[in-house]
Amino acid sequence: MVFDLSKLITVIFTLFAVIDIVGSIPILIGLKEKMGSIRSMQATFVSGIFMIVFLFVGKQFLSILSLDVHSFAVGGSIVIFLIGLEMVLGKEIFHSDTNAKSGTVVPIAFPIIAGSGTLTTIMSLKANYEDWYILAGILINLVVVYIVLKSLGSIERVLGEAGLTAIRKFFGVILLAIAVKIFSTNLSAFMK
Template sequence: MGFDWKEIFTISMVLFAVIDIIGSVPIIVDLRNKVGHIQSEKAALVAAIIMIAFLFVGEEILKLIGIDASSFAVAGSFVLFFLALEMILGIRLYKEDNPNTASIVPIAFPLIAGAGTMTTILSLRAEYEKINIIIAIVINILVVYIVLKASAKIERLLGENGLSVIRKIFGVILLAIAVKLFAANVKGLFA
């Protein structure tokens, strides 16, 4: 067991759907208009640190506060479910207060490394090798960085309709991930 391209690809696609950085371009553009410059490097680096740290100590933190991984995964499946509904239906269930700066909060956390991402990382840890998860996180962080840097160009290129279609497609993928995550962990609650 160890380095596996197939695992890296699978994990990368799952994280890409959960992070939904392309679908977040309208939010990023809106934040950029409100606060001015977004420090893309800082946001990507902080998100990477949060994700990799949670990969290694997330389960221990949960044990410390008395929550088992199954409970966290089921709770996370609900978060993913509602995120997917937001993406598919084009509604906002969660509204953030007006931020003063947008690099770490809300870009790095919770937009990139939020509850859905954390839950997914814990779930992936149970199924895949850590090295492959780390590589997939780094790949996704590079994509996030590129999208943050080019958000205005992406918005112009895809247009409102293109962004909407991509958001809905990843919403359906995310909904399927939420259902799978719930089904895989709900039994653990009653064991």
């Protein structure tokens, strides 16, 4: 097995863009104010479990539904495309549950961090990348998620509203390009 840094970087940035922890900062700050505090380690751990379990048993789950990874990847690429479009246009397409009474696990770990877009992306990535690249990408992103959750106040002061908007739009464009690549790669599998 040959290590390919470009593959790892693509997986890391794809997951970073889909998890969109930076774009979720305004939602997280609002939840923190309502809840009093966010248990950063618990939210990171639970969302990581969701992602890793889906990485390794997602394929079996799909087989129960009589789906293959390529079909899921094509469907997932459409979801990723819509998430990227949402980020670029600033219009909400996917409505998340922001009920703060549910606590750290719901809605923070799921669906804000490890939501349907993230789980779909993990399955879509499986069609193009080895599992260990995806696992490494998940773990690296979990470190970023933990750091962001621990330092919400500081990040908000440093970036400001304009900075958060610029970062969100930048990663939205990257997601759009990645979605098109995943779609075209897996659609060609049906043509053979």
